[in-house]
Amino acid sequence: MTQTALDSAPSGNGGSLDLTTCDREPIHIPGNIQPYGALLVLEPGTLRILQAANGTDAILRSAGSVVGATLADVLPPSVFAAVEQVEAATLAPGVTHLGTVRFAHDGGWRSYHAIAHRSAERIILEFEETVADEPGSFEDLYPHVREFLDSLQAVSSVQQLADMAAREVRRITGLDRALVYRFDEDWNGTVIAEDRNEALPSYLDLRFPASDIPAQARELYRLNRLRLIADANYVPVAIEPALDPSSRAPVNLSLSVLRSVSPVHLQYMRNMGTHASMSISLLRDGRLWGLISCHNAAPHRVPYHVRTACDFIGQILSLQLAAKEHASIAEQRHARRTISARLLGHMAAEDHFLDGLIKHGEDLLALTNAAGAAVVFGGTSALIGDTPEPAAVDRIISWLAEQRHDDDVFTTDNLAAAMPGAEALKDHASGLLAIAISQVHDSYVIWFRPEVIRTVSWGGDPRKRAEVEPDGLKLHPRTSFEVWKETVSLRSAPWHETEVEAATELRTAIVDIVLRRAEEMAGLSERLVAINKELEAFSYSVSHDLRAPFRHIVGYSQLLKNNEGPTLTERGHRYVDTIIESAISAGTLVDNLLSYSQMGRASMLPVSVDMNALTAEVIRKLDMEIGARTIEWKLGELAPARGDLTMIRLVLQNLISNAIKFTRDRNAAVIEIGCEPGQGENSYFVRDNGVGFDGAYVSKLFGVFQRLHRVEEFEGTGIGLANVRRIVERHGGRVWAEGQVDVGATISFVLPSGTE
Structure with missing residues (x-):
């Protein structure tokens, strides 16, 4: 982990250990604060003190002695006058800096930053002790920030932004190392930029597992953009009483600047060889993108206004990162929609629309940057580019049909982990992107990518370690951060979100074509059924009505031949025989036609x-x-x-x-x-x-x-x-x-x- 690491404390008692304990630890309610200040939990309206923690004797004699009193009763008049607007100030979301206040101490004075925020139905008022010779205000640091902003004009890539941010944050804070740490889709983190001196080793390009920053810790980083731990050996100060007298719940310290952290995390820092750390959250569209993570070999408290400047840099960097990535994604979307438009044109030009995809395979592959593709429709498969053998494609189709994904889109860069026996297909289909183009039949457009073997360098062995102690198994942070290399196989290059979007949009277009043609065929079928019924009724009526006249012709012709035979000439006999033969043939035809028409109507x-x-x-x-x-x-x-x-x-x-x-x-x-x-x-x-x-x-x-x-x-x-x-x-x-x-x-x- 490059950042503030495991900000949680699992309880490891008992004969077995749940290695997911860290993921569930309620780290937003630690019940303690760091010792360089004091914290008061106030009741809105009355400003009565419900809970308190005192890390310095300059403010309160003891936390317990002030619980139940009002803020005006506890603070010196000059301090109370500076913070009496606390209730109005904390109506806005987030943390509000109320100013710098002074407390008398041993014949002298100590200065503190007064900071307040809302926490549920309570007001949290914190006093953070100032650092000697710290800047008096954010304006003192603005020239540095302005220089950073001016430099952004020449930056064209995410990497350049990250390098510049790491350099500027370390320059402002004076810490030994500043890293920019980016999360992937699985919440593993990679150090993409670094600025440091020789006091701490380099972590550049190393990857750290998602377990280093559990889900609830990531949520805290999203809510509270800046986090400081000044001394990994600090002794936490308890909040008294531990529970709110009214709600009987611990106070939520998600936005607190003095919130204590897990002993496991502090041990993690010491194992890294760092005794001070600071993190700045980088957000993209409200989601945690990464962190600016800073470390120092010795204890070091970064002043409040310096942290404010770093937070400002973090926000600017977040906006720039989002803008760069949005621009890149927009460019990719435009390129793929251009290809998609060509494919739709190809489909429209063919009698069978899928021939437009098959005949223009280069565009079909370019749509998703795939090496191969298969178009499956009507029980047949057309293979394009680098694909598995037809029998293997048939197995993939059968497997996809069994999955029945609700969104009709399936994507993986590790088919072997999802489909039994897919290891044998790694050279052609380690990655798979498939869209279902029929709700009735097993019809798909499938894209394939081959295996890409790569080596990942981790910052130490990423696996969690459990060790036996007298009270049972306990989870310990790892002690080594030496490079630990892993060879990743059976995976393809991952599918980019714009590639999946392009495939999904193509599916929508194909389904629209299929549905439109199905509607046309349904309408045509209805007309054909009606016409067929009319023809059957007509043929039945005609054949039924014609039977009697033909029988009459045969009957009267035979009577003519039998009764008037002696008077007929030989030619007349031939004429009568021809009439009888033709009438019998016509009658047979009518009988057969009647049978044919009845056959379509019979149950x-x-x-x-x-x-x-x-x-x-x-x-x-x-x-x-x-x-x-x-x-x-x-x-x-x-x-x-x-x-x-x-x-x-x-x-x-x-x-x-x-x-x-x-x-x-x-x-x-x-x-x-x-x-x-x-x-x-x-x-x-x-x-x-x-x-x-x-x-x-x-x-x-x-x-x-x-x-x-x-x-x-x-x-x-x-x-x-x-x-x-x-x-x-x-x-x-x-x-x-x-x-x-x-x-x-x-x-x-x-x-x-x-x-x-």
């Missing part, structure tokens, strides 16, 4: 269908079509299907009937019916060695009224296979065909599997 009753028995039944019923022909049947074992029995019967009837029809010119006709069972579904096929078809026209095979053979060669209406497709698709399956002219055809279809 389904799914049951387990014995496909072996159903196939045998269909073949028996088609025996009339076979006649005297000889057909070699090859019937495999057919797994049961689940579906509507009537509809599946129609599928087999159409396919087997077609096989019989298209093999009638074969001397040795062969028809094979088989099955390939699957997981949750079965694939069936009907294969023949008939006339086949040209594979170039396979897309027309399942269309309504589509025929690949002339009606003079093979009768038919061109509706049978269209009906097959409609039935199979209504069952959630699919159908396809393979064929070769004069070799044969195979029609395959998939249905859900059933049980016997």
Whole structure:
């Protein structure tokens, strides 16, 4: 630790030790003060003293003797006159310097800074003893501060700012060492700037663990920007009584300038070889960014106004750091949004918008400074740049799908710590940034970064040490701050916040495109459903109404031929036969069309269908079509299907009937019916060695009224296979065909599997 270190005191009694005790220690209510002053806890309105601590005999004879008295009763008239505005002054937030007051002491005088602030429902009044020959006011130090402000004009980087601040603070305070200490995202700290003499060693570029400054200590640094410990060997002075008489709670000293610190922290300082320290908090947007941490080998009390000047420098530095970082982030955001705009343009120019990302991989990688990327959509993955093998990417996708992150964005620079088995992917995917682009399917855009092995220099072994003492285990601050090096592996370069933002914004844009297209498709689907219903109703009405006229044509034509046959010429008989044949064909077409339209409207009753028995039944019923022909049947074992029995019967009837029809010119006709069972579904096929078809026209095979053979060669209406497709698709399956002219055809279809 480079700063004021562990500002907490764990209680280590018992047979075991909780190493997180420091994280929970209530260091804002220590119950003690440092001895170079006095503290009074006052009741607002009456200014009655409720609690007191006296570190010097020049102010109070004893703390206990003043409790219950009013401030006017205890202080000399001249001092009370200087601080009687204490209540009005402390209405504002923060700490107020009321001025310098003097107390008589041993025939002479001692000067103190009177400082006040609000703490809950109480007023805390502190008297801090002045230092000999200290500046009389902040104005005395302003030339130094003004010189620092003037120098800022020439500074262009965070590093230059930190170097200048460390140099200026040490010059003003006269301390042996001044460091600028920056926190990372895990609250580990790194010394990024240093100014020192030879009294203390250099800590420049060393890292210190987050445990050196626990969370509650960081919160105190955020609330109270400046902290001084003048002597690591001081004897703390107790506040009397320990609890507030009204609230029965210890007084909150978060903003106190005299607040005592943990004995563990004081031991930590002594282990570092420092006997005085001062810290100045550096904030960015209200969050602790880092510290200016100062140390001295010997005890040293930095005067109040000097600390005020240092606090002012710290505030200026905080503003400059924030401005520099905001400017840098703004520049990066602008660059990434420019890339994002190009990607959106690429996506808009493609029929399938994700092709815009895939075809412009260099922009996709530049968006997040990644080495590789994968675009996963619709069950397929497109890999760009340096990525793991496709099988490994599939494992990452499955793992991401299991995580189900609420924000649909996942980022890590240590995938091996998050995903089992990811160590093997370190050369390509130690770092991962992924965005989910679908709420329904496992679709992602994923960026990869390789492992970057680096050595981190710590200021001593960062691990906490527990030692056995007579009263049990106790946590001790480490005693060595020699450089302790650690090799960090299985980590990539960390993802910058602007890179994560750019990925998130791209996800928003993609999801907007998907949703917009989904809305368009939903609207189109609604229109298509309505149109389809109208067409079905129309086809049903037409086919139903046409059946009777065609039957009449056939009937009256046959009556004409039978009753008036002797009077008809041979040509007249041919005309009547043609009328009868055409009417019968048209009637068959109408019947098939009616069946097709009904198939889309009919309700389904799914049951387990014995496909072996159903196939045998269909073949028996088609025996009339076979006649005297000889057909070699090859019937495999057919797994049961689940579906509507009537509809599946129609599928087999159409396919087997077609096989019989298209093999009638074969001397040795062969028809094979088989099955390939699957997981949750079965694939069936009907294969023949008939006339086949040209594979170039396979897309027309399942269309309504589509025929690949002339009606003079093979009768038919061109509706049978269209009906097959409609039935199979209504069952959630699919159908396809393979064929070769004069070799044969195979029609395959998939249905859900059933049980016997």
